Amino acid sequence: MVLVLALLAMAPPAPTAQAGWSVQELMQQLARSRPSEARFVERRYLKVLEAPIELSGRLLYVAPDRLEKRTLQPSVHTMIVDGDELTIHEAGRRKPRKLRLQDHPSLWGFIESIRATLAGDLPALERFYTVGLDGTPGDWELALAPRVEAMRSVVELIRIGGADGRVRWIEVNEAHGDRSVTQIFEDSR
Amino acid sequence: VRPAERAAVALWLAFATLCAVLALRAEYSTDLSAFLPRSPTPAQQILVDQLHSGAVARIVLIGIEGADPSSLAKLSAGLMRRLGKDPRFVQVENGSSDILERETGLLLRQRYILSPAVAPERFTEQGLRAGLERQLERLASPLSMVASRLLPRDPTGELFEIADTLGEDSGPDRRRGVWFGREGSRALLFAQTGARGFDIDAQSAAIAAIRSAFEQARRDAGVPSARLLLAGPGVFAVQTRNAIKNDAIRVSIVAGAAIALLLLVALRSPRLLAIIVLPVATGAVAGVAAVDLAFGSVHGVTLGFGATLLGEAVDYAIYFFARAGATSADSGRGLWRTLRLGVVTSVAGFGALLLSGFPGLAQIGLFSATGLIVALLVTRWVLPQLSPAGFEARIPAGLGAALQAATARARRGRSAAYLLLALGAGWLLAAGSVTWNDELSALSPVAASDQRLDQEMREDLGVPDVRHLIVAGAGSRERALELAEEAAQRLRPLIAAGAIAGFDSPALYLPSESMQRARRASLPEPQQLGANLQRALSGLPFRDGVFEPFLLEVAAQKRAPPMTREDLEGSTLAIRLDSLLLEGNGRWQALMPLRGAQDAPAVARALGGAGPDIVLLDLKAQADALYRDYRRRVLTYSSLGAGAIVLLLAAALRSVRRIWDVLAPLAAAVLATCIILALAGVQLTIFHVVALLLVVGVGSNYTLFFDRALRSEVDPQRTLAALLLCNLSTVIGFGAVAFARTPVLSAIGVTVAIGAALSLMFGAVLTSGGGRGTNRETQAHR
Numbered sequence: 007m008v009l010v011l012a013l014l015a016m017a018p019p020a021p022t023a024q025a026g027w028s029v030q031e032l033m034q035q036l037a038r039s040r041p042s043e044a045r046f047v048e049r050r051y052l053k054v055l056e057a058p059i060e061l062s063g064r065l066l067y068v069a070p071d072r073l074e075k076r077t078l079q080p081s082v083h084t085m086i087v088d089g090d091e092l093t094i095h096e097a098g099r100r101k102p103r104k105l106r107l108q109d110h111p112s113l114w115g116f117i118e119s120i121r122a123t124l125a126g127d128l129p130a131l132e133r134f135y136t137v138g139l140d141g142t143p144g145d146w147e148l149a150l151a152p153r154v155e156a157m158r159s160v161v162e163l164i165r166i167g168g169a170d171g172r173v174r175w176i177e178v179n180e181a182h183g184d185r186s187v188t189q190i191f192e193d194s195r
Numbered sequence: 196v197r198p199a200e201r202a203a204v205a206l207w208l209a210f211a212t213l214c215a216v217l218a219l220r221a222e223y224s225t226d227l228s229a230f231l232p233r234s235p236t237p238a239q240q241i242l243v244d245q246l247h248s249g250a251v252a253r254i255v256l257i258g259i260e261g262a263d264p265s266s267l268a269k270l271s272a273g274l275m276r277r278l279g280k281d282p283r284f285v286q287v288e289n290g291s292s293d294i295l296e297r298e299t300g301l302l303l304r305q306r307y308i309l310s311p312a313v314a315p316e317r318f319t320e321q322g323l324r325a326g327l328e329r330q331l332e333r334l335a336s337p338l339s340m341v342a343s344r345l346l347p348r349d350p351t352g353e354l355f356e357i358a359d360t361l362g363e364d365s366g367p368d369r370r371r372g373v374w375f376g377r378e379g380s381r382a383l384l385f386a387q388t389g390a391r392g393f394d395i396d397a398q399s400a401a402i403a404a405i406r407s408a409f410e411q412a413r414r415d416a417g418v419p420s421a422r423l424l425l426a427g428p429g430v431f432a433v434q435t436r437n438a439i440k441n442d443a444i445r446v447s448i449v450a451g452a453a454i455a456l457l458l459l460v461a462l463r464s465p466r467l468l469a470i471i472v473l474p475v476a477t478g479a480v481a482g483v484a485a486v487d488l489a490f491g492s493v494h495g496v497t498l499g500f501g502a503t504l505l506g507e508a509v510d511y512a513i514y515f516f517a518r519a520g521a522t523s524a525d526s527g528r529g530l531w532r533t534l535r536l537g538v539v540t541s542v543a544g545f546g547a548l549l550l551s552g553f554p555g556l557a558q559i560g561l562f563s564a565t566g567l568i569v570a571l572l573v574t575r576w577v578l579p580q581l582s583p584a585g586f587e588a589r590i591p592a593g594l595g596a597a598l599q600a601a602t603a604r605a606r607r608g609r610s611a612a613y614l615l616l617a618l619g620a621g622w623l624l625a626a627g628s629v630t631w632n633d634e635l636s637a638l639s640p641v642a643a644s645d646q647r648l649d650q651e652m653r654e655d656l657g658v659p660d661v662r663h664l665i666v667a668g669a670g671s672r673e674r675a676l677e678l679a680e681e682a683a684q685r686l687r688p689l690i691a692a693g694a695i696a697g698f699d700s701p702a703l704y705l706p707s708e709s710m711q712r713a714r715r716a717s718l719p720e721p722q723q724l725g726a727n728l729q730r731a732l733s734g735l736p737f738r739d740g741v742f743e744p745f746l747l748e749v750a751a752q753k754r755a756p757p758m759t760r761e762d763l764e765g766s767t768l769a770i771r772l773d774s775l776l777l778e779g780n781g782r783w784q785a786l787m788p789l790r791g792a793q794d795a796p797a798v799a800r801a802l803g804g805a806g807p808d809i810v811l812l813d814l815k816a817q818a819d820a821l822y823r824d825y826r827r828r829v830l831t832y833s834s835l836g837a838g839a840i841v842l843l844l845a846a847a848l849r850s851v852r853r854i855w856d857v858l859a860p861l862a863a864a865v866l867a868t869c870i871i872l873a874l875a876g877v878q879l880t881i882f883h884v885v886a887l888l889l890v891v892g893v894g895s896n897y898t899l900f901f902d903r904a905l906r907s908e909v910d911p912q913r914t915l916a917a918l919l920l921c922n923l924s925t926v927i928g929f930g931a932v933a934f935a936r937t938p939v940l941s942a943i944g945v946t947v948a949i950g951a952a953l954s955l956m957f958g959a960v961l962t963s964g965g966g967r968g969t970n971r972e973t974q975a976h977r
Binding site: 053055056057059061075077080081083085096097108160180 | 344
């Protein structure tokens with residue numbers, strides 16, 4: 007018994023869903039949250055690199071469909087998703103790249119994993135993913151597995167964790183072995 | 196019937212048959228280049244080539260409207276799938292995939308040949324280090340997903356360079372995966388036909404194929420409300436032909452019926468009605484035969500205009516049957532003398548076009564000159580044989596007298612007429628009220644609404660209207676590509692400076708062999724590259740062995756044979772290449788359309804020292820200048836023709852007074868017509884000038900008859916009635932043409948109808964008859 011308890015304590019947080027706690031409720035909580043600004047730290051574990059790259063910057067979300075990711079370190083890049091349009095400003099490039107999400111389904115799915123989660127938009131999530139939920143309202147974790155083969159060849163699994171209707175971290179496991187973990191620190195108000 | 200007369204009829208029959216055979220066998224062309232100068236400048240030649248066979252002339256713009264966006268997208272995909280398989284089209288695009296996505300494999304394989312950044316210093320230790328650092332930065336950018344996958348093969352980032360060069364950022368809006376217009380209510384596609392834009396039959400077949408593919412797609416998708424919209428040069432050429440055909444049929448029926456009725460009332464003989472067309476018909480086939488013999492082919496426009504100019508010949512038969520200008524004593528000799536002078540003046544006027552240096556105009560000149568002479572000869576020698584002996588049209592009692600009285604009254608208004616004309620002329624000159632439409636598009640018989648549709652779809656699609664084009668011409672494909680590369684080198688700084696947004700070039704898809712050699716030579720030998728890379732990697736966080744694929748592929752590329760057109764076969768790159776690299780008459784031309792040329796003079800400066808084989812063209816300016824030049828020449832030669840007419844009349848009439856009498860009403864009619872057109876806000880084109888030539892041709896007959904009626908022993912009432920009959924038939928005929936839907940035809944119709952009516956009026960008002968003396972002379976005769 008002691009051994010079991012010890013094992014439980016050592017195990018990574020593997021919360022099991024509480025009775026009466028459903029994806030719908032989580033989504034409602036998420037949908038209630040207001041425009042939010044946050045600092046982020048992202049670590050990219052890339053197969054080609056010996057050590058992870060660390061990026062940091064700011065995230066801004068304006069419900070329902072605008073999301074800005076402003077990377078400040080190690081170099082300045084901005085990625086803005088607004089509706090169907092993705093704009094990427096790269097450091098050292100004069101003209102921004104503009105893409106329509108509809109033209110790039112995999113990219114769209116990837117963006118939606120974050121945006122639809124922040125919006126609490128379950129149908130949008132389920133359009134691309136099989137959604138699994140674990141944990142409690144105070145410590146939850148979504149597991150998003152791509153539905154479509156084309157997207158599975160890019161992304162294997164996306165995990166999003168948080169508490170009290172707020173997103174705290176995102177982990178993306180790419181199909182060919184790269185992985186990134188983003189921590190989100192919301193501004194205290 | 197005397198033998199001589201029978202011989203005349205037999206001769207006519209033989210001649211008409213011969214001409215008809217020639218006309219049937221003649222080659223008819225619709226090639227607009229006939230209306231371009233015979234010895235074009237190189238720039239004009241390129242314009243002509245573009246009109247002929249350029250990609251620009253082969254584009255069909257397709258729009259789908261009238262359903263919700265998802266149905267439109269479905270229809271767009273259905274149409275694309277069907278047309279993609281149709282051999283009539285070399286390219287069909289609906290935006291569902293762009294060149295980078297579709298050809299990633301090919302571009303990646305040939306990256307060291309296609310990337311403009313490949314140079315020896317890119318593969319030195321420093322160069323590789325810089326490249327690796329750039330990639331490291333990309334790994335920390337939003338593009339990291341793509342960058343980390345490409346990195347092991349492409350650490351110098353050549354694919355990114357290619358992507359930037361072929362830059363497709365400025366494409367049309369896309370919704371649901373396909374191109375849409377800005378309002379989002381119209382799905383857009385474009386197709387490029389294999390056939391030339393002016394091959395109207397092939398274009399017609401291609402358009403029919405698009406329509407039927409759309410019908411099928413619409414049935415399959417179950418969206419009956421959806422509509423298909425088509426534009427583009429080929430579509431317009433087909434529409435124009437159909438519109439002109441429809442117009443011609445409708446106008447001929449209406450005008451023919453009205454004129455036939457008029458003549459039937461006047462001549463009271465169905466048989467005469469039948470033979471009255473013989474002079475014109477013979478003249479027309481003779482004109483066609485002459486043009487075919489002289490030029491080797493007959494242009495469609497020649498037929499259209501020439502036939503119009505022959506309108507004058509219809510009058511000959513009327514004058515003959517109405518015995519205009521004849522006296523009982525001279526058995527018609529006076530009539531012929533007057534008509535002969537009329538024909539000679541007209542021939543002088545139209546004949547001037549022969550000298551213009553434009554095959555198209557010269558054809559019109561030859562056609563009408565031949566046609567008029569033949570028509571007169573047939574009227575003179577054949578018509579009398581075919582008409583009932585002693586026939587003459589009966590003039591309704593009272594009509595002649597009324598006309599004579601009206602003419603006499605009209606002459607009192609002379610001073611007022613001169614005053615009005617002077618005022619009008621002053622207004623025209625002072626206010627610069629005559630406006631010329633100097634845009635080539637004014638020649639376009641395409642309805643304005645269709646031109647707007649074309650413009651809209653073009654803008655939405657971002658199809659270059661190829662206004663600014665750099666052309667590099669050479670004797671070989673290689674040399675043309677090399678010149679294009681030289682031009683590209685001069686253009687690149689301009690992109691950075693913002694003078695142009697970008698450019699396309701055949702050398703982007705197939706670099707010249709020398710450029711390929713240079714790029715391949717930039718790649719170090721495998722061992723050297725490995726060593727350089729090893730040193731470059733020191734201190735960077737890349738894992739060992741990651742770049743194995745890079746080393747292998749560079750080694751393979753170094754040994755690879757040159758890339759050729761065949762390597763691109765079946766790809767989007769091949770299509771682009773073929774539309775930008777043209778061969779003709781042993782010459783190769785590399786076309787480099789500029790995108791977003793803000794500062795054309797800067798481009799011209801940048802190309803300044805590049806030698807005469809690289810030319811910057813502003814095609815719109817070229818085309819408009821060409822047209823302006825054309826209009827100027829038409830005016831010059833028309834003025835020369837007018838001068839010739841004056842000289843001829845001077846020689847024939849030998850009296851300043853009479854010359855004035857004959858010419859003043861004509862000049863007045865032309866001037867007044869111009870004033871009326873200007874008042875109506877019409878911008879003049881060369882079609883108006885040609886129409887005014889016809890006014891002079893028709894009107895000179897009126898004034899000559901007026902002059903004659905007033906000066907010799909002819910029956911003025913009969914002559915006046917004949918003139919009125921001719922005038923009515925002309926005004927009815929061209930009045931009907933004025934209602935044609937084709938702008939060109941209606942411009943001619945309006946001008947001639949107004950001008951002919953005015954010629955008769957001014958003939959009545961201004962022909963002085965040299966004062967009372969002549970009037971008395973005529974009175975005495977009666």
